[in-house]
Amino acid sequence: MNGKIKKLVILTGYFKGESYGLLGPQMAATIINSHTDFNAIVVGVTNENDIKDVKTALNHYFGDQQKILGFSSLGGRSDLFDLARELKEQGAITILAGSQAGPDYKGEKGWQSYPHRFKGVSDCFSFALHGPAQQIIPILSSGFDKDISKFDGVLCKDANGRINETPSTDWDDTFLSAVDWQTLYLLNGSVFEPITITTAQVLQQIGCQHAAKERQVFIDYPAGLVKNGPQPSYITICQKGCSFCDVAVDKGYFGGVGEAAFKKQLWCLPEDGDGRKIPFELINESPLFKLSQLFKLADELAIELSQINLTLRADYLIKGLKPLAAALDIATKKNVRILLSSIGFESFDDSILKNLNKGLDRQTNLDAIKAIRQLKSRYPANLGYLKQEGANHGFIHPTPWDNPQISHEINKTISMYQLSHDILPHHSTPLIIHHASGLADWIRQIELKENIQFQRVGTTIGWWQTKEEFLL
Ligand code: SF4
Incomplete structure (x- = not known):
């Protein structure tokens, strides 16, 4: 880690026993480390990690500093959404970023009229950042006591709870070049330990x-x-x-x-x-x-x-x-x-x-x-x-x-x-319908035509089970 005092941790989902690098989050950490006065690390959290240990490690890492936490590549994990909510309620700045950050923050189309639909995770995060990672630079420079709602790619709630959204900036090669692959950490007990990636x-x-x-x-x-x-x-x-x-x-x-x-x-x-x-x-x-x-x-x-x-x-x-x-x-x-x-x-x-x-x-x-x-x-x-x-x-x-x-x-x-x-993998992958995918439009039309409701499972739609069957 470098000698900067301000700290930022990007939490991501990770698989136990692996040692692969994470391009998106690690490129974001590299951008933050090169262009701001924050020191950013990426922490992979596996399904097997105890969330209590993650919290202990975060307390230890941040000390008495305000926690600034990015969340990326969560794969719809509800334990990490819950962690973000809890940390936000305790005063941390929690930022949802990465693929589908905007749609997941806002929730499924029309959820206000159809209460069984996915309501989004805007309660868990201070704001979301949709699009290229360099959009975080002016936000970190401005500080979180200022209004950040006008910055590129930001989704956040106004005083009335309405979500404001600004368009993302374009992808820019300047920020798609350097990657510091030494920014990845995993949990060992209740401390973060750097890992050496092999892919x-x-x-x-x-x-x-x-x-x-x-x-x-x-x-x-x-x-x-x-x-x-x-x-x-x-x-x-x-x-x-x-x-x-x-x-x-x-x-x-x-x-x-x-x-x-x-x-x-x-x-x-x-x-x-x-x-x-x-x-x-x-x-x-x-x-x-x-x-x-x-x-x-x-x-x-x-x-x-x-x-x-x-x-x-x-x-x-x-x-x-x-x-x-x-x-x-x-x-x-x-x-x-x-x-x-x-x-x-x-x-x-x-x-x-x-x-x-x-x-x-x-x-x-x-x-x-x-x-x-x-x-x-x-x-x-x-x-x-x-x-x-x-x-x-x-x-x-x-x-x-x-x-x-x-x-x-x-x-x-x-x-x-x-x-x-x-050719065939050891296990096939069941069809997963993310609420913002094309198939989600298909299944919502079926719900309306047939007057049925499919069960929502986190950010996905459980096409195999109607809500009525689930409740039986
Ligand atoms: S659109 Fe189809 S081909 Fe393209 S990345 Fe997605 S799954 Fe692959």
Whole structure:
């Protein structure tokens, strides 16, 4: 920690036993440390941590200073929302930031008229900051005894309890370059201890190209509510990107980070014991066309890479097979591993893929799998994609649209193409409907049409259970 006296802690959700860096919160801490007179650290809180210990550690860390706390990447955890509320009531400044900060602060659309909807977490936080992290700089300089409601990206309540909101500022490469990866701490007993991260992230693209264009999507009724009759059972929504996706709603598509900022991020990555940069996830949903260029940039910086983790769509993978092979040729010479760490297959049924607005079909997913398996035989050591190699591909199940016929067909595909062997994760992910996602618009329309209510579970909508069933 540096010698600054004013302190700020960013609390985030974290997984037990892991040692991964957190780009968003750690970039925010770096910005605060470089541009303000605060010293910021990031503290990962796991599900297993006792919140009493977190409070003790915060008391110890802040001493008699006023607590200034950011909350980011909470993953809808109610224990952390409750902690924020309690600390705020005791006089701390609590700030909600990160993905979905604005919508989570304000609550679900129309909750004032429909009391079962998610009311938002504005009671837990002094204010929310939606958008780029550099917006915190003038707020910290101004101090919290002043009116901060006019600063960019701020959502806060006025004296009458109404929420005021100002537009976010634009993303700016100046603040997307340096990352101090030594700012992450975990709880040990009831004290914060720094951890050495073993994987990091590098931001190359903000948002996702699939989320660039709005289109009308026809989403089927949940299987249990489909009615027999001449009228098709679907709901129409306007959607950018996949209907379940947070990134699509929160960021849309802002294009690439400039080369200078990107290079700086590469430079900032920590090194492993051999002097090579630690494995990192390249944040770019369509990364293959620029992959060879990344090796050139590493050469210019005179740094050595160890592993690049890619998250991408099956159709982008097929379009980018040639550049991927070219990058693998370079990776082989340089002894670097390219891990296809997460391919968003999501389903192997066309109607479910349509409802998810994935923008691709079952055959594209299968073609991508065939292509990866072939590439693996050409580059066995330098290409990874198996779950045993650390990959965790997207497979959403169950969904509201599952019926015996769809389940039968999916199981047939899984068995015919031996997907359990190398592709399917150990556990599928149930469909999660965040209250601000496209699917939330779909399910709210169903509630109104069918005069039913689905249970709210924190920031999500429990599509599997109506409120009446829950109360029985
Ligand atoms: S799920 Fe992936 S492909 Fe779909 S909109 Fe989100 S980031 Fe883009």
